Each structure stands twice: as C-alpha cells, then as structure tokens.
Amino acid sequence: MAASNKITRKLAMTAVAWLVALVIAFPALWLILTSFKSETEAISRVPHLFFTPTLTNYAAVQQQASYLHFAANSVIVSVGSTLFALLFAIPSAYTMAFAPTKSTRSTLLWMLSTKMMPPVGALVPVYLIFRDLSLLDTRTGLLLVDALANLPILIWMLYTFFKEVPREVLEAGRMDGAGPLRELWNLLLPLSLPGIVSTSLLAIILAWNEAFWSLTLTAAKAAPLTAFIASFSSPEGLFYAKLSAASTMAIAPILILGWLSQKQLVRGLTFGAVK
Amino acid sequence: MSRQRASRWLNTPAIVALFLWSIIPLVMTVWFTFRRYNLMEPDRVGFDGLANYRYLLSDPTLFQAVFNTVVLVGAVLAITIGLGTLLAILFDQEFFGRGIARVLVLAPFFIMPTVSALLWKNMMMHPDNGFLAFVFRSIGLKPIDWFAVAPLTSIIIIVSWQWLPFAFLTLLTAVQSLDSERKEAARMDGAGPIAMFRYIIWPHLGRAIAATTMIESIFLLGIFAEIYVTTSGGPGFASTNLSFLIYRYALMEYDIGGASVAALVAVVLANLLALFLMRSFARNLDT
Amino acid sequence: MATVELKQIRKSYGDHEIIRGIDLTLNDQELTVFVGPSGCGKSTLLRLIAGLEDIDSGDLLIDSLRVNDIAPARRGLALVFQSYALYPHMNVAENMSFSMKLAGISKPERDAKVLEAARILHLEDLLDRKPKDLSGGQRQRVAIGRAIVRNPKVFLFDEPLSNLDAALRVRMRLELTTLHRKLAATMIYVTHDQVEAMTMADRIVVLNAGRVEQVGTPMELYRTPRNLFVAGFIGSPKMNFLPATLLADPHAHTVGIRPEHIGVADEGLPATVQLVEHLGSESYIHAQLVTGEPITLRLNGESTLTPDQTIHLTFDPQHVHRFDHEGNAIEPVHKPQLKNSQL
Numbered sequence: 001m002a003a004s005n006k007i008t009r010k011l012a013m014t015a016v017a018w019l020v021a022l023v024i025a026f027p028a029l030w031l032i033l034t035s036f037k038s039e040t041e042a043i044s045r046v047p048h049l050f051f052t053p054t055l056t057n058y059a060a061v062q063q064q065a066s067y068l069h070f071a072a073n074s075v076i077v078s079v080g081s082t083l084f085a086l087l088f089a090i091p092s093a094y095t096m097a098f099a100p101t102k103s104t105r106s107t108l109l110w111m112l113s114t115k116m117m118p119p120v121g122a123l124v125p126v127y128l129i130f131r132d133l134s135l136l137d138t139r140t141g142l143l144l145v146d147a148l149a150n151l152p153i154l155i156w157m158l159y160t161f162f163k164e165v166p167r168e169v170l171e172a173g174r175m176d177g178a179g180p181l182r183e184l185w186n187l188l189l190p191l192s193l194p195g196i197v198s199t200s201l202l203a204i205i206l207a208w209n210e211a212f213w214s215l216t217l218t219a220a221k222a223a224p225l226t227a228f229i230a231s232f233s234s235p236e237g238l239f240y241a242k243l244s245a246a247s248t249m250a251i252a253p254i255l256i257l258g259w260l261s262q263k264q265l266v267r268g269l270t271f272g273a274v275k
Numbered sequence: 276m277s278r279q280r281a282s283r284w285l286n287t288p289a290i291v292a293l294f295l296w297s298i299i300p301l302v303m304t305v306w307f308t309f310r311r312y313n314l315m316e317p318d319r320v321g322f323d324g325l326a327n328y329r330y331l332l333s334d335p336t337l338f339q340a341v342f343n344t345v346v347l348v349g350a351v352l353a354i355t356i357g358l359g360t361l362l363a364i365l366f367d368q369e370f371f372g373r374g375i376a377r378v379l380v381l382a383p384f385f386i387m388p389t390v391s392a393l394l395w396k397n398m399m400m401h402p403d404n405g406f407l408a409f410v411f412r413s414i415g416l417k418p419i420d421w422f423a424v425a426p427l428t429s430i431i432i433i434v435s436w437q438w439l440p441f442a443f444l445t446l447l448t449a450v451q452s453l454d455s456e457r458k459e460a461a462r463m464d465g466a467g468p469i470a471m472f473r474y475i476i477w478p479h480l481g482r483a484i485a486a487t488t489m490i491e492s493i494f495l496l497g498i499f500a501e502i503y504v505t506t507s508g509g510p511g512f513a514s515t516n517l518s519f520l521i522y523r524y525a526l527m528e529y530d531i532g533g534a535s536v537a538a539l540v541a542v543v544l545a546n547l548l549a550l551f552l553m554r555s556f557a558r559n560l561d562t
Numbered sequence: 563m564a565t566v567e568l569k570q571i572r573k574s575y576g577d578h579e580i581i582r583g584i585d586l587t588l589n590d591q592e593l594t595v596f597v598g599p600s601g602c603g604k605s606t607l608l609r610l611i612a613g614l615e616d617i618d619s620g621d622l623l624i625d626s627l628r629v630n631d632i633a634p635a636r637r638g639l640a641l642v643f644q645s646y647a648l649y650p651h652m653n654v655a656e657n658m659s660f661s662m663k664l665a666g667i668s669k670p671e672r673d674a675k676v677l678e679a680a681r682i683l684h685l686e687d688l689l690d691r692k693p694k695d696l697s698g699g700q701r702q703r704v705a706i707g708r709a710i711v712r713n714p715k716v717f718l719f720d721e722p723l724s725n726l727d728a729a730l731r732v733r734m735r736l737e738l739t740t741l742h743r744k745l746a747a748t749m750i751y752v753t754h755d756q757v758e759a760m761t762m763a764d765r766i767v768v769l770n771a772g773r774v775e776q777v778g779t780p781m782e783l784y785r786t787p788r789n790l791f792v793a794g795f796i797g798s799p800k801m802n803f804l805p806a807t808l809l810a811d812p813h814a815h816t817v818g819i820r821p822e823h824i825g826v827a828d829e830g831l832p833a834t835v836q837l838v839e840h841l842g843s844e845s846y847i848h849a850q851l852v853t854g855e856p857i858t859l860r861l862n863g864e865s866t867l868t869p870d871q872t873i874h875l876t877f878d879p880q881h882v883h884r885f886d887h888e889g890n891a892i893e894p895v896h897k898p899q900l901k902n903s904q905l
Contacts, residue, residue, distance in 0.1 A: 014370035020362065024439065025379035028386060030406060031394050043404050088292060091285035099282045107290065114297045116549035118497030120518040121542045122300035124307060124525050124534050129299075148296045155289060168647035171614055176661035176708070177635030180282065186660075190651045211388040211500035212518075216526065226500070230389040233396070233504040240397060240404075247390040258385035259378055266448045269441070269490065 028251075035244035042240035057245035067228070067246060074224035074250075076139055077214075078207035081146035082200050085154050088147075090196075093158035094184065098170065108159065115152040119212045130217060137219045145217065146207040154203055157268045161195025162188070198264035201257050208254050225250040301542065307535035314529035327532040337537060339512050340520040343427055344544075347434070347516055348495045352488055354435040359442030359487075360480065363450045364472070366443075384440035388500035395433045396422070396505045426506045426514035433501050438494075442487055449483030450476065492548055496541065517541045564590050564625060564638075564715035564748040566611065571620035573603075573610055580606050582772040583620070589765075593742045593749040597759040598769035598795070604752045605644075607769070608720055611750065612641045624715060635661070640709035641718040644725065646701045648693040648708075654680075655689040658707045679707040682744070699730050706738075710745070717749040723758060735761060756796055760784070768792050790889035793818050799846060802857050806884065814884040814892055821846065821860035823881035826867075830874035833857060835867050849873065 022029075034042050036053035061067050092111075096104045126145065127136075135141030165188060173187045189196070214226045223231075229250060232243055258265070311323035331337050366377060383391065399405050400421040408418035421429040453476065461475050499518045502508055508515035508523060515523070521541065524534035566588040573581040580603045588594045596604040609615045611622060613634030622630050629637045649657050658679060659672040680686045683703040693701055702722060709717055722738070723731045739762050742749055753759055759766050760780045768775040768783065768791070776788045780796075787793035793801050799821045806814035808831070826847075833849040836856075845865035849857050859875070867873065884892040 010370055013365070013368050014372070017365055017368075017370050017376055018372065020365065021376040021379040024436075025382050027391075027394055027399055027406075027436065028382045030398060031390075034398065045404055045409065047406055047409055088289040092289040095282045095285040101283070107286070111289070111293055113549055114293045116493050117297070117545050118493075118518060118541055120497055120499065120521045121304070121538050121545065122296075123521060124531055124538060125300040125303035127525065128303070128531075148292060151289060151293060166645070166647065168643045168645050169649060172641070172643060172647040172649070172708075173660075174614065175612065175634050175639070175641045176712070177664045182664060187649065205385065209385070209387040212497065215389075215500060215503060216522065226387050226389050229387070229393060230500065230504050233389075233393060243393070243397070247394065251386045251390055254385045254387070255382060258381065262381065262444065263448075265441075266445055269445075 070228040082203040085147040089154035097162035157199040201261040312531040331536040344516040355442040363446035381440040392501040392504040567623040569621040592764040595759040595763035602769040603772040638715035640714035644721040646705040679710040719751040816885040818883040824859040825876045830876040835871045
C-alpha cells in the first residue's frame with residue numbers, strides 16, 4: 001500500500017514539475033519552433049503547432065553576410081575579454097589565495113564592490129572617454145569594458161577555486177625544488193584547471209549576453225549579436241521566422257554553455273553567499 | 276616569506292585596473308554635474324553651479340524614474356523569489372526526468388536580454404499575432420496591447436521571466452545543502468510537509484533568500500536592454516527606469532550635465548544596497 | 563655527515579611567540595623525535611628546519627653551514643607531510659621523480675632511482691597508479707619514496723602515522739625503524755604520541771610551549787625525567803603524582819611513582835579500589851587513597867581485585883621521583899651507591 005502511494009506521489013510530482021517547466025520554457029521553445037516555420041505560419045494569428053519544418057530561414061540568415069559579421073564580433077569580444085581579464089585575474093587570485101595578508105580580505109571585498117554599481121552610472125564618462133580615444137564602435141573598446149566589468153567575478157571565483165588546492169601539495173612542490181613559475185605551471189594550473197575552465201565559461205556567457213555596453217558603445221562595425229538583434233525592434237522589416245532563426249542561432253551556444261556551467265553560476269554570481 | 280613579499284605585486288595590475296574603473300567615472304560624473312555640457316553644442320561649455328541639480332531635482336521625470344525603478348525591482352524580486360522558492364522545493368523532490376526539466380527551467384536566464392525582449396514583444400505580447408492574444412481570444416476576452424496599456428507591468432513580466440531561473444538555482448542549491456539528517460530527524464519527530472517547511476526549510480533558506488535578494492537587486496537596478504528594445508521608456512515615461520533615463524538624457528537629449536545628476540542618484544542608490552551586501556559577504560569570508 | 567644545530571631559534575606569529583629560544587644539536591644518523599602536546603611548537607620547529615617558514619632570530623646550521631636564508635629545496639632535506647601531500651594529478655612514479663625532473667636529471671637516471679626506492683618500499687606494482695587509487699598506507703609509502711629519491715642529508719617526518727588506523731600504525735612503526743637502519747640517515751620525527759617516541763627514537767626532544775623540556779634517550783627520559791612535565795608526559799599510564807607529605811621528606815613538594823612500580827602487599831599505604839581495567843596481559847587498578855588522591859597501579863596478568871576492596875600499596879624506593887616546588891626533579895632517583903673503595 002505504502003509503495004503504490006509513493007509511486008502515485010512521484011507521478012504527481014513529475015506531472016506538476018514538468019507542467020511548470022514547460023510553461024516556463026514555453027516562450028523559448030516557441031521561439032525555436034517558429035524558426036522552422038514559414039513566414040506566413042509564423043505570423044499567423046492562430047498558432048500552428050503542427051507544420052512542415054523548413055530550414056530556409058537558417059539558410060537565409062547565414063547567407064546574410066552581416067549576420068556572420070556580428071556573430072564574429074560576439075565571439076571575439078566574449079572570448080577576448082575573458083582571456084584578457086584572466087591575465088589580470090589569475091595572478092590576483094593566486095596572491096590572495098596563497099600569500100594572504102591582513103589587507104587581503106578588505107581588498108577582495110573592495111574588488112567585489114566595484115561590480116555593485118549599475119553600468120549606467122559610468123555611461124557618460126566611458127562614452128566621452130571612448131569618443132576622445134576613438135574607441136567608440138570598436139571591438140577593442142567593448143572588449144576592454146567587458147573585461148573590467150567581469151574582472152571582480154573572475155577574481156572571486158578563481159580565488160575560491162585556488163583555495164581548494166591543498167596548501168601542503170604546493171609546499172611539497174617547494175620542498176622538491178619548484179620555484180614560483182614551476183609551482184604555477186606544474187601544480188596549481190593542472191589542479192585548478194576545472195575551476196579555471198568553468199570560471200572562463202561563466203565569463204564568456206556574461207560577456208556574450210551583455211546588453212548595456214553593446215547597445216550604447218557600438219554601431220555597425222563592432223556590434224555583437226545583442227545589438228544586432230535589437231536593431232529589429234522597430235516594426236518595419238519584421239520577418240518573424242527569420243528573426244527567430246537568427247535569435248535561435250544567437251542564443252544556442254550560450255544555452256549549451258550555460259547548461260554545462262550551472263553550478264559555477266551559483267558560485268560566481270552569489271559570491272559564495274549561497275553554497 | 277620572501278615568496279610572500281615577492282608575490283604581492285602580482286595583485287597590483289588588477290587593483291590598479293579596478294581602481295581606475297571605479298574612480299575615474301565617479302569623479303568625472305561629479306564634475307559634470309556642475310557643468311553645462313550638451314553634446315550637440317560642444318562649444319557652449321561652462322561652469323553651471325547647482326543649476327543641473329536644481330533643474331533635475333525639480334523635474335518630475337526623475338522622481339518617476341526612481342519610482343519606476345523601485346517598483347520594477349520590488350515586483351521582480353517578489354515574483355522571482357516567491358516562485359523561485361516554490362520551484363526549489365518542488366525540484367528538491369525526486370521525479371522522472373528531473374535533469375531535463377531543470378534545464379528547461381534554467382533556459383530563460385541564458386537567453387540574451389534583447390532576444391528575450393523581442394521574443395516577448397513579437398511572439399507573446401503582440402496584440403494581433405502574439406500567443407497571449409491567442410489565449411485571450413480562446414477564452415473569449417479581448418487581447419491586450421501590453422506595451423501600450425501596461426508598459427511597466429510588461430517589462431516586469433519579461434524581466435521576471437529572465438531572472439526566475441537565477442533565484443530558482445540559488446535557492447535550490449540552498450535547499451539541497453540542507454542536511455538530510457536534519458530532515459530525517461524532523462520526520463522521525465513526526466513533521467508533515469507544512470511543519471517541515473515552517474520549522475526546517477524556511478529558516479535555512481532565510482540566509483539564501485537574503486543573499487539572492489540583495490544580489491538580484493544590484494543587477495535589476497541596471498535593467499536597460501529590455502526597455503530599449505520594447506517601449507523605449509514609454510508611453511511618456513511610464514516605463515522609464517533610472518538606467519533608461521540616464522541613457523535618454525545622455526545619448527538622446529545629449530544633456531551631459533543632467534545625465535550626470537541622474538547617474539549620481541543611481542550610484543547613491545546602488546551604494547546603499549551594496550553596503551548591506553558587503554556586510555553579509557564579510558561574514559561569509561570569515562567562515 | 564648530517565648534523566643539525568639550532569641556536570636560540572625564535573619564531574612568533576604576530577604577538578604570539580611560538581618558539582621561545584631553542585638550542586639543540588642533532589647527531590648524524592640518529593632518529594630524533596620531537597614530542598609534546600598540541601600547540602607545543604613541534605610542527606612549527608620542523609617547518610622552520612625545512613624552510614617553509616622563516617626563522618625570526620637564531621641560527622640554523624646543517625653540517626655547520628648556516629641555512630636560515632637558503633631555500634627549502636637547497637638545504638638537503640626532504641619532508642614527509644602529515645597528509646602526505648602527494649600530487650593528485652601525477653601517478654606514483656611521477657610523484658617520486660618530480661624533484662629530479664625539476665633538477666634536470668635525465669630520464670633513465672630518474673627511472674632508475676624511482677625503481678630503487680620503489681623496491682625498498684614495495685611500491686613496484688603501484689607505479690602507474692594515481693594517489694586517489696591508493697590506500698592510506700600506500701600513499702604514505704609514496705610520500706616516503708618521494709623523500710628517499712632526493713637522497714637528503716636529513717629526513718623530516720611530520721606526524722606521519724597519525725592518519726593511519728591503529729593496526730597499520732604499529733606495522734608502519736616497525737617499517738620506519740627498519741628503514742632508518744637501512745638508510746643509516748639522520749631523521750627528525752615529529753609526533754604527539756609518546757609510544758611512537760619511546761619505541762622509535764634514538765633520542766627524544768620533549769617540547770612544551772615553545773621550549774625544550776628535556777633531551778635524552780628514551781630510557782633516560784623514562785628513568786630520570788627532569789621535571790614534572792616530562793615525568794607526566796613519558797610513560798603510559800601516566801605517572802602518579804602525590805603530595806610529598808606522604809613521604810617524610812622536607813625538601814620535596816611532589817613525589818611521583820609510575821603505576822608499574824607500585825606493588826600490592828599485606829601492609830602498606832591503604833587505598834580503596836575504584837575500578838579495575840582488564841587488558842588480559844595486564845590490569846590497571848584505579849584506586850583512591852585514604853587522603854583522597856587517585857592512584858593508578860599496573861599489575862601483570864589478570865587481577866582478582868574488585869571495586870571497594872581495600873588494598874595496601876608498596877613503593878619501590880628506587881623508583882620514587884621527587885620534585886621541588888617548581889616542579890624540577892630533586893635528585894637522580896637511581897644513584898649508583900659508590901663504595902668508598904671505588905673512589
């Protein structure tokens with residue numbers, strides 16, 4: 001009797017949970033579905049659930065050279081800003097994790113606090129400086145800003161990962177004759193590689209989806225996909241199905257990366273406040 | 276340790292970078308609040324005293340923007356954390372296909388804001404072709420023109436959809452970190468699901484909810500893309516938040532002085548939030 | 563030759579002085595044990611010798627060379643960590659050859675030395691395994707192998723057996739002692755377990771609160787402890803301390819007698835049995851004197867004594883230790899009586 005109760009309970013839970021999950025994911029699923037429809041089907045007042053899927057939209061979007069240009073911008077800016085930020089973040093996290101001083105704690109807190117300000121607070125100065133340095137509408141400029149914006153999160157996450165490497169293992173390395181560079185290369189990096197990878201994934205996701213600086217600092221040349229999609233916000237030239245295809249291609253990489261890095265998301269964005 | 280002394284300089288590049296990144300914009304912003312500077316009239320620049328402050332602080336749009344910001348942040352917090360808690364408890368249970376269902380729930384967070392906004396604008400909320408319009412018609416109601424009639428609410432819906440997964444994930448992590456032994460002890464003591472929630476789960480979640488609230492609000496203060504893509508702050512200023520207002524002053528009206536005053540207001544608000552956050556983080560760094 | 567000398571070594575962390583001026587000379591090829599309660603500074607002292615922490619003041623000499631400012635790897639030492647600290651991402655062979663790789667030694671020579679050490683430690687079949695696939699005892703042997711391969715002047719061991727279960731600990735004690743004899747190396751061994759100290763050491767250094775209490779062979783410490791602390795630390799079960807009023811001795815403040823030196827007879831100091839612990843090979847009798855002090859005896863074999871029984875205790879006068887007001891031993895307990903003709 002108790003066993004069948006348990007099964008009924010489990011089935012009920014499954015039904016409820018799946019219903020909720022589908023409702024939440026519905027808009028995204030609908031978007032992906034629409035990308036395989038024809039334009040008339042896409043725009044129809046009565047939504048079509050069943051239809052003959054077609055890939056013409058995807059082909060059309062890919063043939064548009066500008067789409068590839070903007071996609072390339074997204075890739076360059078998100079990967080580039082992450083790599084650039086890592087150059088600063090790894091040494092910082094290393095020092096604070098393995099050679100902490102009395103001021104390490106407050107330094108770390110201060111670094112986190114720089115992330116607390118809404119980006120709009122810096123809009124005017126950054127815009128003006130970029131204008132004077134000819135960095136407006138350049139990939140370099142956007143890359144720099146994204147790197148600075150993500151730097152606190154990178155440092156924090158790497159710090160927590162480095163602290164998980166047992167101190168005695170590094171000391172054993174010192175006893176074996178490893179200098180600081182060897183320690184980093186032969187011991188620290190291999191042992192914290194999963195942490196470094198997931199930190200980088202999170203940074204790439206944040207930079208790819210970043211939608212404030214990409215909208216305000218870029219135009220035709222350096223716009224990443226975020227800005228490109230935004231340009232379809234005005235009513236003319238709306239081709240729902242193609243827009244859906246473009247959007248799906250724009251979000252697909254991140255959906256995959258996000259799925260892979262769920263746990264690190266919690267660690268990174270809650271700054272360890274939630275374990 | 277000579278190792279310690281040598282490696283301290285490793286921290287310098289990041290410290291310098293972040294210092295410049297935080298101080299220079301702040302100083303410049305304060306400077307500009309006292310200047311008259313319009314990007315369209317670059318020659319007519321000069322010291323303006325407190326004129327910008329007087330003008331802006333007497334302008335009802337600034338207060339409306341602050342009000343809209345508070346409403347936006349508050350409503351999204353309530354929705355995401357409320358629903359997030361329920362979802363977290365639901366997903367803590369075992370059921371078939373839990374992994375995939377979880378991916379579905381998390382999806383909205385990973386979609387870039389401009390895609391989300393357009394998705395809702397065109398496919399969900401469009402008064403003719405949108406899915407919601409279809410649903411309304413099917414149950415005999417007249418479809419709403421969301422962005423015209425309830426602009427701020429529409430933004431709230433879109434942003435809540437995007438941030439629900441974040442609250443869900445952090446709260447689920449917290450729920451799952453609850454020691455199973457404690458839950459079992461409670462069950463041995465005869466606790467049913469409601470008592471379990473009230474005496475075991477809720478107190479444990481308290482800290483996670485506090486942390487999630489504060490972190491979400493930091494990010495929610497800066498909501499911009501969704502407004503940019505859908506309502507442009509309208510109709511009028513009905514859906515303008517502080518971020519969009521600053522953008523509007525700076526890059527649509529080209530009023531640098533005005534934008535800077537509004538930016539200062541935003542910075543002050545953010546700092547207040549950050550103060551609370553930092554205190555709880557400091558406690559975490561000690562553990 | 564591998565002698566180690568410490569001259570007035572001091573170390574503080576902030577305001578807290580951990581090592582308060584230690585002088586020691588450790589002889590070549592001896593296994594010296596640093597023993598003491600938690601917090602006495604024994605591990606810190608070991609790390610200072612290793613070079614993982616900086617010495618605040620004083621001199622550390624290895625083979626008469628001052629090494630305070632020389633990097634750990636160049637002092638000719640090897641350290642076996644309490645947690646073994648094996649490199650998790652390398653297999654056993656790589657763990658053992660890492661130091662040689664850093665020193666630029668050729669692969670064939672590295673492999674030969676690894677094989678040699680592996681044979682001594684019975685690790686030949688485990689060379690391909692990663693640390694996570696090894697048992698505690700195996701990991702410990704790899705840690706030792708890593709040290710052997712460096713051919714150090716001095717081996718340092720930081721509580722190597724404390725993470726092992728009791729049975730394994732006994733076995734490893736034997737293996738380590740045998741290893742010491744085989745390698746004929748100078749070893750410094752840190753432990754909080756006085757049984758390990760007594761069984762393994764050539765000489766013991768008893769530490770307390772950052773200072774050396776006494777240095778000597780195990781038997782010296784057992785027979786002639788210099789103060790209350792050493793007397794109470796060495797020997798298990800602990801030495802009984804009683805007020806000197808029990809013996810008519812005006813100079814002494816406290817007397818001490820080890821449980822194994824107390825006998826039960828028809829006449830003697832009366833005591834009431836509280837509890838008897840039967841170990842089979844011996845019995846511990848916990849009793850209480852008429853004056854209220856607790857006393858423990860150790861008797862061979864199985865005891866027939868029962869609680870509440872009254873017994874009479876006798877002490878062998880040669881084994882009574884006397885201590886003054888400050889806790890220092892008053893005179894050697896067992897002083898050979900010199901006959902006048904031998905002067």
